[in-house]
Amino acid sequence: MKLTRYLVPTLKENPSDAVVVSHRLMIRAGLIRKETAGMYAYLPLGLRALQKITAIIREEMERAGALEFLMPELTGAELWKESGRWDTMGKEMFRITDRNGMAYALAPTHEEAFTAMVRSLISSYRDLPLNVYQINTKFRDEIRPRFGVMRSKEFIMKDAYSFDLDEAGLETSYQAMRQAYRRIFQRAGIDTIPVEADTGAMGGSASEEFMVASEVGEEVLLICPQCGYRANQERAAHARKASAGGGETPAACAEVSTPDVKTIDDLVAFFGCTADRFLKSLVYLADGKPVMAVLTGDRDVNEVKLRNLLGAVELELAPDSVVEEVTKAPVGFAGPVNALAVRTVFDIAVRGVVNGITGANKKDVHFNGVNPGRDFTIKEEGDIVLAVAGDACPACGTPLGEKKGIEVGHIFKLGYKYTKSMNVSVLDEKGAAITPIMGCYGIGVNRTMAAIIEQHHDDKGIIWPVSVAPFAVHLVGLGKSDDELARVEEIYALLCAAGIEVLYDDRHATPGFKFADADLIGMPIRVTVGKGYFSGGEIEVKRRAGGDTVKVGRDGLMSAVRAIIDEERARLNAS
RNA sequence: CGGGAUGUGGCGCAGCCAGGUAGCGCGCUUCGUUCGGGACGAAGAAGCCGGGAGUUCGAAUCUCCCCAUCCCGACCA
Incomplete structure (x- = not known):
C-alpha cells in the first residue's frame, strides 16, 4: 500500500480529550476518530x-x-x-x-x-x-x-x-x-x-x-x-482474623450516651478501642426495599457480594431519609439490637464479636457490651466485606497484593x-x-x-506485535531523482511480490518527518531505502521493538525481513 | 445523577478579568531552496468565537438559560 494512496491522518500533538496512552496513540496514529461520546469510527x-x-x-x-x-x-x-x-x-x-x-x-x-x-x-x-x-x-x-x-x-x-x-x-x-x-x-x-x-x-x-x-x-x-x-x-475472599473481644466474658448490654458520635472514626476516639469492635450497620435499598447490612467497623461492604447474597438486581445505599425512617433515628445510630422491621444480613465476622458496640436506633445513643445471639439473632449471614490488599490470602494466608x-x-x-x-x-x-x-x-x-x-508502546508511538500489526513492513523511500524513485519502487514491488504486507511511504517529505510517522504508527519492521542504497547498494532493516538494525543488499532483503517476522512470530507462539 | 473543568479555522491553544477591525503554533494550497530524524523563505485559503436570550451605540469578552465534551465519584458481564 502506498501512503500517498492511503489515509493515515497522524497528529503531532496529543488530542485534548484523551487521557490514557492507548487512546492518545490510537488517535495520533490515525487508527480511530471519535464520532461522539463513547462512539468511535475505525479508520x-x-x-x-x-x-x-x-x-x-x-x-x-x-x-x-x-x-x-x-x-x-x-x-x-x-x-x-x-x-x-x-x-x-x-x-x-x-x-x-x-x-x-x-x-x-x-x-x-x-x-x-x-x-x-x-x-x-x-x-x-x-x-x-x-x-x-x-x-x-x-x-x-x-x-x-x-x-x-x-x-x-x-x-x-x-x-x-x-x-x-x-x-x-x-x-x-x-x-x-x-x-x-x-x-x-x-x-x-x-x-x-x-x-x-x-x-x-x-x-x-x-x-x-x-x-x-x-x-x-x-x-x-x-x-x-x-x-x-x-x-x-x-x-x-480473605482469611478472617479473630474477632474483637475474643476470650472476654460477655458483659451486660448497656446504653451509652454518645452525643454527635456518628462515624466509626468518632466511635474509635470516643470509646478508645479498635474499629473491629463496632458493628457497623448500613441501610441499603435492594430493588427498592430497605435492607440492613451489619459488619465490623474496620471493613467496607462489597456490594457485589451483598447483592448476590440478597439475590437483588439493583442495590444502592439508602438515602438519609430512608435510614431515618427505618431506624427511627438520625443517620449514624443504626444497629441490629432491637431488631428492626427490615431484612438484615450479617457478615460472617459479626458472629464472633464479644462485647461489641453498636448503634441503638436512637439519637445520640449506642449500646456497649453487645453480644450476638444474646442481644440479637443472626438469621442470614455471609461474606459481604470487600477484601483489600494486605488481607490474608484465603488459600494460604499470605498478605494479598x-x-x-x-x-x-x-x-x-x-x-x-x-x-x-x-x-x-x-x-x-x-x-x-x-x-x-x-x-x-x-x-x-x-x-x-x-x-x-x-502494553506495546514507547514515547515515540505504537510498537505493534507482528501478529496484529496492520502491515508487517513500513518501507521508507528517500529517493529524490526519478531514477532513485524508480529504484525504491522496485524494492516495493519486490516486497509485495513476496506476499509481505508493506506500507510504502512514497510521500514527498523529509526523512525526519517520515521516520517520526513510522515510529508513531509502529509497524514491526522499517525498511529504509535511501542514499546508502543509491550509492552503495545497502538497505537498512530496522526492528521497531528494540531498534536493532541490519544493513543488507537487495538480494538479502527478503531473508532479513522474513527472519525478523519468523522470530517475532515464534516468540508470540512460544510456551 | 452529584462535584470539577473546558467549548475560539482540521488539530493544539492565546485573547475574556478592565467590551471597540479575531490572533499564534501545527496542518493545508502554490512557488523556490532544502531533504537520513518532525527543514526554510515567500505568497495564500480557511473561523454564524458551542447555541439561545439579554445588557450595550457596540459582545468571543458582561448577565441568564440551554447544549456538548472531558476528568473525579456513584454506577457497570
Whole structure:
C-alpha cells in the first residue's frame, strides 16, 4: 500500500480529550476518530489492526471447535421476557420501539438470542456438544463511557456459548475455551492474568476473567504472591482474623450516651478501642426495599457480594431519609439490637464479636457490651466485606497484593439458567428429555486492541506485535531523482511480490518527518531505502521493538525481513 | 445523577478579568531552496468565537438559560 494512496491522518500533538496512552496513540496514529461520546469510527489502518485480532480469534475458535454465526442486533422483547431479563437488565440496555409498537433491545449480549436459536436447531443428544460464537457489535448504555475505546457504548465482542449434556461436558468445553483464550491473548502479544471473577447478573458458577495489568485498568485485582490465588476484588475472599473481644466474658448490654458520635472514626476516639469492635450497620435499598447490612467497623461492604447474597438486581445505599425512617433515628445510630422491621444480613465476622458496640436506633445513643445471639439473632449471614490488599490470602494466608487491570476476556459456566428458563431440551439415548448445560465466553475486541497498545508502546508511538500489526513492513523511500524513485519502487514491488504486507511511504517529505510517522504508527519492521542504497547498494532493516538494525543488499532483503517476522512470530507462539 | 473543568479555522491553544477591525503554533494550497530524524523563505485559503436570550451605540469578552465534551465519584458481564 502506498501512503500517498492511503489515509493515515497522524497528529503531532496529543488530542485534548484523551487521557490514557492507548487512546492518545490510537488517535495520533490515525487508527480511530471519535464520532461522539463513547462512539468511535475505525479508520483504514485501525480497522486493519482490528481485523488482525479477529482473525486470530477466528482461528482459535475454529481450533476449539466453535462454529461462527452472525446474530441480529435488534432482539425482540419477547426473547428477553422469556429469560426474565427484560425487567432485570436495567437501564444499561438500549430499548427501542418500531412503528407498530413492537419493543426491541439493541443487543447488549446474546445469551437469549443464541439460546433460542440453538433451541430451534438441536433435538438430539447427538447434536451436543455444541459451541457457537459470533464477532459482532454490542450496545450498552454506559453511564460514563471513557478512555476512548476502552469503555464505549458500542463495541465489538466475540461471544461464544457452549451447550453440553452434563457438567463433565461443560467442564471440557470450558477448559477448551480457557485454552483458546490463553492462545488468543498470547498470539496477540498481551500478557493476561486470569482471575476468579464474580458471576454477576449472568448467573452461574465458575468464572474467570482475563485481565491485562494496567494503571488505567478499571478493575482491582487481589493477587497472592505466595500461592498464586488471584481474584477480582468484587469476588475476592480473605482469611478472617479473630474477632474483637475474643476470650472476654460477655458483659451486660448497656446504653451509652454518645452525643454527635456518628462515624466509626468518632466511635474509635470516643470509646478508645479498635474499629473491629463496632458493628457497623448500613441501610441499603435492594430493588427498592430497605435492607440492613451489619459488619465490623474496620471493613467496607462489597456490594457485589451483598447483592448476590440478597439475590437483588439493583442495590444502592439508602438515602438519609430512608435510614431515618427505618431506624427511627438520625443517620449514624443504626444497629441490629432491637431488631428492626427490615431484612438484615450479617457478615460472617459479626458472629464472633464479644462485647461489641453498636448503634441503638436512637439519637445520640449506642449500646456497649453487645453480644450476638444474646442481644440479637443472626438469621442470614455471609461474606459481604470487600477484601483489600494486605488481607490474608484465603488459600494460604499470605498478605494479598493489589493490581489494577483491564478486563479483556471473561469465561464462565452459566449452568442451566437459560436452558431452563427458555426450555431447551434434547432427547437422550433412551428418548428422555434432558436439559443442556451452558457456558459463555466473551472477548472485548476493541478493548483488546487498546490493551495491546497499552502494553506495546514507547514515547515515540505504537510498537505493534507482528501478529496484529496492520502491515508487517513500513518501507521508507528517500529517493529524490526519478531514477532513485524508480529504484525504491522496485524494492516495493519486490516486497509485495513476496506476499509481505508493506506500507510504502512514497510521500514527498523529509526523512525526519517520515521516520517520526513510522515510529508513531509502529509497524514491526522499517525498511529504509535511501542514499546508502543509491550509492552503495545497502538497505537498512530496522526492528521497531528494540531498534536493532541490519544493513543488507537487495538480494538479502527478503531473508532479513522474513527472519525478523519468523522470530517475532515464534516468540508470540512460544510456551 | 452529584462535584470539577473546558467549548475560539482540521488539530493544539492565546485573547475574556478592565467590551471597540479575531490572533499564534501545527496542518493545508502554490512557488523556490532544502531533504537520513518532525527543514526554510515567500505568497495564500480557511473561523454564524458551542447555541439561545439579554445588557450595550457596540459582545468571543458582561448577565441568564440551554447544549456538548472531558476528568473525579456513584454506577457497570
